[in-house]
Amino acid sequence: MAAPSEVVRVEAALKNKGAKELEWARWYCAMRQSVPSARPADIKFWSAMAERVEEVLAPPVAAKVYPSKKKKTGRGLGAGPIDSGAE
Numbered sequence: 001m002a003a004p005s006e007v008v009r010v011e012a013a014l015k016n017k018g019a020k021e022l023e024w025a026r027w028y029c030a031m032r033q034s035v036p037s038a039r040p041a042d043i044k045f046w047s048a049m050a051e052r053v054e055e056v057l058a059p060p061v062a063a064k065v066y067p068s069k070k071k072k073t074g075r076g077l078g079a080g081p082i083d084s085g086a087e
Contacts, residue, residue: 010049014056025053
């Protein structure tokens with residue numbers, strides 16, 4: 001059985017990542033979920049498709065990188081013997 005043209009269009013939008021098509025796909029998924037005669041299986045399918053569309057639309061979250069301090073040599077406990085010069 002062939003998939004309906006709307007499903008093919010949404011999947012093509014996900015594949016090609018075109019902004020205009022993804023906006024249409026977002027609208028279409030929301031519209032299909034809000035139809036009063038929608039079956040629970042249909043709502044589940046279109047909500048999963050909407051999540052996929054949102055994942056593609058949302059920019060990836062960059063991991064926060066904090067600067068690290070460089071350690072100075074010869075400091076802290078266990079740095080070795082201290083020369084006092086009094087031998």
